[in-house]
Amino acid sequence: MKLTKEIKTAVLVIVSIFLFIWGYNFLKGKDLFESSTRVYVVYDNVAGLVNSAPVTLNGLAIGKVNAITIQPDGKLLVEMQINTDFPISNSSIAEIYDSGLVGGRQIAIKPNFQDKNYIKTGDYLKASSKLGITDALAQQLEPLQFKVQKLLDNADVLFANVNDILDEKTKQNLKNSISELNKTLSEFSEVSKNLNGLVAENKNKLNSTLTNLDKTTANFSKISDSIASANLGQTVKNLEKTLANVDKIMSDIDSGKGTMGKLMKDDAMYTNFTNTSKELELLLQDVRLHPTRYVNVSLFGKKNKPYVAPVNDSIKK
Known part of the structure; x- marks a missing residue:
């Protein structure tokens, strides 16, 4: 069969129209020969989202706008073309997010793995939008900008008050104060130099003093070690035991037990002890005054004198 010129022209026109339609859709990001699922999302604001923007699932591109x-x-x-066999539930969320400073806005599918009702062409997904880097930065800087503006306003007021306070007299006083401060710093620098010279002159003495201090510290450490190694616990226990015995003795004396207790508490015994002491005193006095009464050494047989009691006889009643 011989094709006429008109048929060839018609076929060429049809092919050209088809190629034009295919090329136009290809440039728009649509592929006429690709089987895909088309789903929709309704947003209040797409925040710069454009046609052919990628649609991702866990970072993997699975479609486009x-x-x-x-x-x-x-x-x-927003109409999305999903090109994946991975099951996506129709309760999944389509979130607009910022992929980077230069990457533009994209849509991320956040699937609900608990839902087994999967999407099909014509379904609507839930919408969500995440602040971009610029928007988030602006949101963070907004309160900071307010604080900076408030700080600048306060600074303006402060400078105005300072200008009011710093009249000519105050400025002169401030200059004088600064001058005095400089003089004081100069004197301090001179004192510091003198002190450095003094330290340099007495460096040997200081070194000797520090050496002696080190020796003293070492000796003190040895003494501390000796004290620590001593059986202080046993010594303290013995001391406590001794004090307990003393306390018991004092308690017995106070309660009238024993000789000392009776002396302290028994009036009759105390009186007898006192009388005995006085009698002993008189005896010693009489021995001193009349020794011959007690030691009789006589060469000629002289008779003893009769006993005469001492004048101060405190025993007599």
Whole structure:
């Protein structure tokens, strides 16, 4: 069969129209020969999302944005082309996010793995939007900007008050104070130099003093070690035991037990002890005054004198 010129022309026109449509859709990011699932999401604001923007799942590109159309109520309808066999539930969330400083806005699918009702063409997913880097930075800087502005306002007021306070007299006083401060610093520098010279002159003495101090510290450490190694616990126990015995003795004396207790508490015994002491005193006095009464050495047989009691006889009643 011989094709006429008109048929060839018609076929060429049809092929050209098809190629034009295919090329136009290809440039828009659509592939006429690819089987895919088309789902929709309604956003209040797409925040710079454009056609052909990638659609990702856990960072993996699984599709793209086909079209963004504005609705009569002002909301934006986004058509997505999903090119994956991975099951995605129809309760998944489509979140707009910022992929980077130069990457632009994309859509991330956050699947609900608990839901087994998977998407099909024409389904609508839940919408979500995440602040971009610029928006987040602006949101963080907004309170800081307010604080900086407030600080600048306070600084303006402070400078105005300082200008009011710093009249000519105050400025002169301030200059004088600074001059005095410089003089004081100069004197301090001179004193510091003298002190450095004094230290340099007495360096040997200081070194000797430090050496002696080290020796003293070492000796003190040895003494401390000796004290630590001594059986202080046993010594303290013995001391406590001795004090307990002394306390018991004092308690017995106070209660009238023993000789000392009776002397302290028994009036009759105390009186007898006192009388005995006085009698002993008189006896010793009489021995001193009349020794011949007690030691009789006579060469001629002289008779003893009769006993005469001492004048101060405290025993007599």
